[in-house]
Amino acid sequence: MGYDHADPDHAGNLHHVELCTADLATSIDFWGWFLDKLGYERKNEWSNGPTYIVVTEADNSDHPFDRLASGLNHLAFHAESREQVDELTTDIRKRADSRVLYEDQHPYAGGYYALYCEDPEGIKVEIIGPE
Template sequence: MPDERDHADPAHAGRLHHVELNAADLDAAAAFWDWLLGELGYERKDEWDGGRSWVNGPTYVVLGAADGTADEFDRRAPGLDHLAFHAGSRDQVDRLTDAVRERADASLLYEDRHPFAGGYYALYCEAPGGATVEVVAPDA
């Protein structure tokens, strides 16, 4: 039976429903996404041989094993540039930034301009596989 959270809700019209990501190394990518999404208030939703998913309210993120091989992710190529998430506070952005600096599977981007690389307070990091992730803080 499908999860009721998988269906559209008119109260959330125009908001993001879900995102699906593919990973060449599912286990390595899942460790990063499980950590980050957990920090952002997502809960584990499902797990199966070829993937994982996490949910936060009406939005969920799916991570699946990529079929075959592909070149390294290039955010400047046609397609997805990055994923951006809301943070609860600047303090949360700072904690996540410190944690990314300690992780072997992610790297901080734009260190010389952090935390205002985009003109506002945010974390920019590269996830396993090369996808760029942004976590944007509310105004102070």
């Protein structure tokens, strides 16, 4: 992988995230599209600077993802602009494998300008626009 060893110049930064999925093709389609829009480069994983994201097939898909259970709740990303948040929102509304969350409060559901949506497994994804 692109960043498989620790780099002291990035101490404290997120190294990588590995997402397990029951439907690998659908998740790769969603995450590939989403991360490409955010400037990640595709290799064996998607990388952006010292951080990379991997999507793998789950060994046991008997336990669906539940963001309200103990464990991961959501992943949040910086947007380059509010226009990028708006563009991603429009695109998410067109996708069959995702949905905008908190439509009645969008784009200020968290008190700031952002998109909240779900990936195909139900993982909440947030992209936050600058002030």
